[in-house]
Amino acid sequence: VSASEPPASLRPPERLLCGPGPTNVDPRVLAALAKPILGHLDPDFLRALEEVVAMLHAVFRRSDGMAFALSSTGTAGADAGIAALVGPGDTVVVGVAGYFGERLCEMARRHGAEVVKVEVSPGASVPVDRVEEALRAHPEARLLALVHAETSTGVEQPLDGVAALLAGRETLLVLDCVTSLGGVAVEAESWGADYCFSCSQKCIGAPPGLAPVCLSERALARIRGRSRPVSFVFDFELLASYWTSRPPVYHHTAPVNEVYALHEALRLLLEEGLEARFARHADAGAYLQEGLRGRGLELLADPEVQLPQLTAVRVPEGRDGREVQRRLLLEHGIEIGGSLVSTPAWRIGLMGANAERSVADRVLDALDAVLAQV
Ligand SMILES: Cc1ncc(COP(=O)(O)O)c(C=O)c1O
DSSP states (O other), X not given: OOSSSOOOOOOOOOOEEOSSSOOOOXXXXXXXXXXXXXXXXXXXXXXXXHHHHHHXXXXXXXXXSEEEEESSOHHHHHHHHHHHXXXXXXXXXXXXXXXXXXXXXXXXXXXXXXXXXXXXXXXXXXXXXXXXXXXXXXXXXXXXXXXXXXXXXXXXXXXXXXXXXXXXXXXXXXXXXXXXXXXXXXXXXXTTOSEEEOOSXXXXXXXXXXXXXXXXXXXXXXXXXXXXXXXXXXXXHHHHHHHTSSSOOOOSOOOHHHHHHHHHHHHHHHHHOHXXXXXXXXXXXXXXXXHHHHTTOOBSSOGGGBOSSEEEEEOOTTOOHHHHHHHHXXXXXXXXXXXXXXXXXXXXXXXXXXXXXXXXXXXXXXXXXXHTTO
């Protein structure tokens, strides 16, 4: 490639995206990306932002506080929240059931926090009584961080009883909802979650690039009370003055067309209805998991906490897991994920538009064909 001879225009192949995300999106969402670009302060675009805010409140199930999307991915959603809610020397309790819990620890450490880990082996969820013990031993904890859907193992973290543990404490609850939002129920308000972050590219069904978040009044009060401001780019008060204050105050140039895509994806989600959407994910996931078990494959997650939208499958002894992934991609056009934990595994996602039995059948058929060769 040289300046005088630029490369040919991109022609990305059509893939069936059944990894941990991104997932394929509905044609309506792709079409939204191609709508006319507006200025980020145009009144018509501001109306779109307001509608995204309202739809995010509905999807996170949070009536109070704030909801909007960061112009970045789930990783920034995590980092921005931790940065805003803790300071150097603060104690942070983190539930670690896999790779993404571990990353929350690392982020908290980088912001100067003392991390108390509540760790379980891959496949398990974090028992609420272990969290209770940690909070009893560390009443000074400023934050409890849990991964609602641990994408490295396919485990859903039960949250019943967590709000009760935090009642009357100064400990705020942060939830990683990157893989859960739009696929299984998220109840930010009734779970007492003070900060939830997610992504656009998984069960929400939009392209990657935005991180929906929601904050409780308590989280907003803590942010207002900080003695040292956080980074300019992820300052929630400045972001709110663009997303929700009217007239808006410029903070950064929003990725206008990605916001259109998120808007359309959220419209689709609410047209379908939250309950119907969760039922569709539950049905497709259970169908896939039954098919995998029927083929003698073992799943990583304990069955009682298995997520429907993400299934981690142990690579059978003697098989080359990476070669299976490579052939699925190149010979069948199907992407699945590899392992992020020490156990060799494949991670199969049925998220958003792909949460269908017909998609599960395509993955299972292709897997049969590849496993007959590798
Ligand atoms: C549970 C969880 N948290 C955080 C992230 C990071 O999100 P992103 O890749 O959008 O930055 C992911 C991505 O897969 C995830 O699954």
